[in-house]
Amino acid sequence: MYPNLYYVFKDFFGIEWNFLHFVNSFGFFVALAFIICSVVLAKELRRKGKEGLLGPVEEKVMVGKPASTTELATNFGLGFLLGYKILGLFMTKGSMVNPQEYIFSSQGNLLAGIGLGAVFAFIKWREKNRQKLATPETRTIRVWPHDRVGEITMIAIIFGLLGAKLFDTFENWDSFLKDPSSIFSMSGLTFYGGLICAGIALWWYTRKHQIPFLHFIDVMAPVMMLAYGLGRIGCQVSGDGDWGIYNAAFKTTANGGILPANLSEFQATVAQQADFFAHNSTHHAFFPKPGFLSFLPDWFFAYDFPHNVNEAGVPLAGCTGKYCNHLPVPVFPTSLYEIIMGLMLFGLIWAVRKRFKVPGVLFGIYLILNGLERFFIEKIRVNVKMNFLGMQITQAELISFLMIIGGIVMIVLLKRRYQEGKTVEKTS
Known part of the structure; x- marks a missing residue:
């Protein structure tokens, strides 16, 4: 993942x-x-x-007018927001562990925001200035x-x-x-x-x-x-998290592999991972790989979603830091289907x-x-x-x-x- x-x-x-x-x-x-x-x-x-x-549809538009204060302010505001947040992100040192927190926080780069805002406002001013007429006029266009x-x-x-x-x-x-x-x-x-x-x-x-x-x-x-x-x-x-119920015909290895299993192994995993299953459903089906689909990999029928973005499941062996979890029992990868x-x-x-x-x-x-x-x-x-x-x-x-x-x-x-x-x- x-x-x-x-x-x-x-x-x-x-x-x-x-x-x-x-x-x-x-x-x-x-x-x-x-x-x-x-x-x-x-x-x-x-x-x-x-x-x-x-x-x-015919629409009437006014052409030849210079850029208005509202248009310049709107373009400056959009440029400022993009510069402050997006360019500011490029200038941020260290790892961004939570992008959502960054977007909805006050963090950003003020100089980047002002600079890009000025560029956006100048582009709008130049565009309108090139189209400026001595006497603005109303024209009918087909849209x-x-x-x-x-x-x-x-x-x-x-x-x-x-x-x-x-x-x-x-x-x-x-x-x-x-x-x-x-x-x-x-x-x-x-x-x-x-x-x-x-x-x-x-x-x-x-x-x-x-x-x-x-x-x-x-x-x-x-x-x-x-x-x-x-x-x-x-x-x-x-x-x-948009995945299916557990497929008890397979099991998950400690490092994220998928292997065939039997129902008793599923029940043993539920007992071993009591903390996880205390807050998660044990709803499952037993669906081994059909013989006529033997050419497909096991993960097509059961997948443990290692390193998933929700950090759901139990720790992966040998993995440290963020996104180091996988599901203790593989599930049907319904998003793939x-x-x-x-x-x-x-x-x-x-x-x-x-x-x-x-x-x-x-x-x-x-x-x-x-x-x-x-x-x-x-x-x-x-x-x-x-x-x-x-x-x-x-x-x-x-x-x-x-x-x-x-x-x-x-x-x-x-x-x-x-x-x-x-x-x-x-x-x-």
Whole structure:
């Protein structure tokens, strides 16, 4: 496991750059997912535009004005924040043992902040000065949906992260009450919370800018499936706790290896590691490696997540310092399974995306596929269960079930409306 990029560079290249402690592996892959998905989003929006399904909107803008005080102050503030924190991080001596504490503390470099703030303000002033006219004028421009990818991505990032953290907080309310500062941590994010909150925000945004919502969500269907698969890479690489129940058919060695085992060995480990299991579930399954999958490594079926970012488990032999724990019994690496399934489902949706003539149907298919994938993976995942109508289910199971039903209802209603529209056209 690589909690942050410092350990990646140290392991692969033998380089120890302290500032890389700041770049958490999970956050890095989430950022990478947003970048890749924004490219795919732009490509699909352009395709829809060429097909005449998405059109431009005319907007009036004022051109030729010099930079205002507000614009200069805003750019200076952004530059100051980045310089004070990010450049300040590069100038910090010693190892950054807790990047979150650094970000939310008053630590930073004042001169770096002022310097970068001045640079940002100068760039804005020069940009506006080059466009300055003797008499500023109002012009009408045409803005296509693919021109708004930057804004769409930012809305998805902001509301996605807020929703993911909010839903995770509700799901783990007792843990939040014990440690309210955990809300500032990047670990513990609920995908469906991000999906719901970002979806509401983007619905409002598309209405505001007159983008047909059904065509827009059809574009988002493969993009969100891709984002899901790529984002899970961060979960797997960092070992953020998004793993499955114990697989009692395997055991963990003291230095982090995985070996076949029997059920009695699992029970013996539970007894030996009483302190750990006193605060952790013993929920498990016994699933040896099937013969027809013998070519796969043992860790595909059971993994102990050594050096995980949560520092969960028991100490690794011969390891000192931070991130020196691993799980005493290996678990199903569900994040790995979701990477595979997420990318495969993306490929499927991408392959069939041009075949559906009814707007919104592709998104309905996405809801069904994503819901089915998550519903079944929850059967072997570690998650907090809640009492719902007398059933013990997880938040994700409930939401995924509603997504499946919602997707089916959506497809039926949209196809019915489409056929009724065709009938009216024929009779008129």
